[in-house]
Amino acid sequence: MQNRRFLLKRRPKGDPVPEDFDLVTEDVPSPPAGGFVMRNHYISLDPAQRGWMDDAPSYMPPIPLGDPVRATSVGVVHASDNPDYEVGQWVMGLNGIEEFSSVVPEHFTAKIDPTMVDSPARFLSAMGAVSLTAYFAMMEVAKPKEGEVLCVSGAAGAVGSVVGQIGKIHGCKVIGIAGGPDKCKRLIDDYGFDFAIDYRGKDRHALAKEIAKAAPDGLDIVFENVGGEVMEAEVMNLAHYARVVLCGLISEYNSVEKHGLQGLWRILTQRATIHGFLIMDYADRFPEGGAQIAEWMAEGRMRIDEDIYEGIENAYETFMRLFSGDKDGKLVLKVA
Structure with a gap:
């Protein structure tokens, strides 16, 4: 061999x-x-x-x-x-x-x-680091509450799709940002999101307007997987005391010069927080998260x-x- x-x-x-x-x-x-x-x-x-x-x-x-x-x-x-x-x-x-x-x-x-x-x-x-990233970031950092508005970038991906479903389980209104009509359709039909926004062909201003239509009172939780102009559009729509969970910046991973974040002043004026998240901090609790995800799947409340x-x-x-x-x-x- x-x-x-x-x-x-x-x-x-x-x-x-x-x-x-x-x-x-x-x-x-x-x-x-x-x-x-x-x-x-x-x-x-x-x-x-x-x-x-x-x-x-x-x-x-x-x-x-x-x-x-x-x-x-x-x-x-x-x-x-x-x-x-x-x-x-x-x-x-x-x-x-x-x-x-x-x-x-x-x-x-x-x-x-x-x-x-x-x-x-x-x-x-389902039992791996991607789903457990979604689980612990939501349960330990974002701490969703019924009636809050959650916005997820990279929403059709392995992490984002689970984040949105956890938000729905906890009574949030969930907005997903994804690339292309097929992925946006999956967010609604397969994962139960309330709104799906296609970021393709839109700058941060156009994207911010679409987010504002879906969340006129602002975003209570932003789960960030993408960065760049997508994150800028989300930050322009933060509610007071919003929580931003920074999980990934995939739009910048292949960039020689990093984009950074414009509009950082919105974090200040909205008294928001940004929390960087790494799943390795929760490695000793993987069985706990895996058991809960398995239960939700068995109940038909989660699809992975x-x-x-x-x-x-x-x-x-x-x-x-x-x-x-x-x-x-x-x-x-x-x-x-």
Whole structure:
């Protein structure tokens, strides 16, 4: 057996291009001391991976050149030097885009039970970091109350769609901002949003006017995944004492020069707060969040979609769907 690995060859400047990566074939590794070899079945593709490719200070160290692109994966123990991880056991952890990973168990390594779900890929979507990001950011930071107005950018994405549904469960009026009529239709038909706004072809002023029509008394909660002019339009519509949860800035990840935020004075005049959110702060509470999401799904109150593509040879093209928006649900690469 061989191990195909998707390596970071050089640091992207702006949009990643195929020449920034290498797909190499190597021997399957032996288990490290006290660890195991994991055969990856499903690999999560997330916007955060773009930030990890830069040689810049962040909440996680940059991906070293020559290493596989860092990614959360779900798979099976292939060989083991650790009695706690037996061959055949299903596990998940922060590994890489590769068919086999050498794993020394750490904070993000966990055993999983695939019989709990209809597909192991659910541990990267419904039971994974994206849904748990939505859950803990909403429940611990935004703290939605019945009757409040919630606006979500990147609303048709893996995080945004769950955020909006949590808002509805808690009695909020939910406005979603997404790209294109098809995604806006999904927000209403599939996820139960009250309003869907297409940002394409609109500057911040036109977008702000549409938000104002949907929320004439202002936005109580803004869940930000996009940044740029979308965030500026939202900030122009803040209600008094609004809470802005800053989860992502995907519109700027490939920008050489960052956009920044115009209209920051609105934070001052509306006495609003901006809270930066990272899911890693809640890693020890993942079972709690996963159990609640599973309950909501069982009750038919929440829908979580995945968009799965096959083959590690398609890693680059699939990864770039994050930035083109050409996906429906949580983006996953199947490699086994």
